[in-house]
Amino acid sequence: MTFEKIVILTGAGLSAESGMGTFRGQGGLWDNYDIEDVATPEGFARNPTKVHDFYNMRRGWLADVRPNAAHMALAKLEQTHKGDVLTVTQNIDPLHEAAGSEKLIHMHGELARALCANCGTSRPWTEDLSLATSCPACGESGFMRPDVVWFGEMPRDMERIYAALAACDLFVSIGTSGTVYPAAGFVAEAHGAGAHTVELNLDPSEGASLFAEKHYGPATKIVPAYIETLLNG
Numbered sequence: 001m002t003f004e005k006i007v008i009l010t011g012a013g014l015s016a017e018s019g020m021g022t023f024r025g026q027g028g029l030w031d032n033y034d035i036e037d038v039a040t041p042e043g044f045a046r047n048p049t050k051v052h053d054f055y056n057m058r059r060g061w062l063a064d065v066r067p068n069a070a071h072m073a074l075a076k077l078e079q080t081h082k083g084d085v086l087t088v089t090q091n092i093d094p095l096h097e098a099a100g101s102e103k104l105i106h107m108h109g110e111l112a113r114a115l116c117a118n119c120g121t122s123r124p125w126t127e128d129l130s131l132a133t134s135c136p137a138c139g140e141s142g143f144m145r146p147d148v149v150w151f152g153e154m155p156r157d158m159e160r161i162y163a164a165l166a167a168c169d170l171f172v173s174i175g176t177s178g179t180v181y182p183a184a185g186f187v188a189e190a191h192g193a194g195a196h197t198v199e200l201n202l203d204p205s206e207g208a209s210l211f212a213e214k215h216y217g218p219a220t221k222i223v224p225a226y227i228e229t230l231l232n233g
Contacts, residue, residue: 002233003170003196004083008074009186011090013175013202017220019065020093040151048131048145055146056128059111067099070174070223075100077227086164090176090183092148107155107183109148118143155182165189172198172226175219178205187211200226 012020037043038054067075078085078101087104089096092111096104114125114133121137125147134141149155165171171190178184187197187210199211200222208214215222 002083003230005164005168006077006081006083006085006170006172006230007164007168007186007190007195008077008085008087009090009171009173009176009183010074010087010096011174011176011183013177014070014089014219014223015065015068015091015093015095016175017070017218018068018093018095020061020091020095035151041153044145044150051145052129052131055111055148059126059128059146062093062112062126065093065095067095068220070219071095071099071101073224073227074174077230078103080231086168088161088164088183088186090180105157105161107149107157107161109146109156111146111148113147114144115147116140116143117145122147158182161186162189165195166193168193168195170198171195172200173205173211174200174223176201176205178207198226 033054037047038051044051074087074096085103087096087101088107089104090108092106092108094110094112112124112126113122114129115122116135116137118140119135119138121135123136129144129146131142133144135144165186168190171187173187176183184207187207191197191210196213197211198213199205199208200215202218203216215226
């Protein structure tokens with residue numbers, strides 16, 4: 001079967017084999033950190049130093065991680081497929097870009113960017129952030145924060161994402177638990193638009209029953225294999 005408009009959703013399971021920590025499940029980040037403390041606007045208001053320390057730690061991981069075979073396969077699909085391919089990622093790491101993907105939406109923001117809550121300027125950022133960090137644009141200190149979407153905040157580019165889901169004929173979900181909305185609802189949106197739906201995951205997600213086709217195993221194995229079937233189909 002040939003598909004013209006493909007939307008791919010990726011989650012933490014895609015980057016896990018590159019060394020980026022997942023959030024849920026045994027050994028996930030939320031085993032060691034309270035979501036309310038480090039991933040909400042209220043947590044940042046209560047203890048910004050703790051939040052900065054958490055994201056500084058995660059930003060420090062980026063120097064040692066590289067895109068894996070699954071990232072590379074998705075970039076290959078984008079570059080060689082004759083139709084449209086849009087990747088929507090819940091991940092805040094830059095591994096899709098490092099692999100060569102360009103048609104990409106970071107719906108939860110980007111770890112390697114900083115946002116000034118005073119003037120609204122967002123810019124690439126690789127250094128640590130703290131309350132003493134001054135905004136390069138407005139010069140004020142105490143307002144810089146990671147340019148990521150916290151729980152309770154609206155994900156990015158939702159209008160564009162829903163438009164793509166409404167128009168796609170193939171929706172592929174990769175490495176996501178299926179528990180966090182609105183992303184967990186994307187499969188229903190795509191199915192409602194008549195798209196074929198595929199889950200590629202280490203284990204069945206909470207929404208596995210909603211997918212027409214399912215493949216389970218390590219992302220570095222099953223994603224390249226599935227992409228090859230698409231490109232050779």
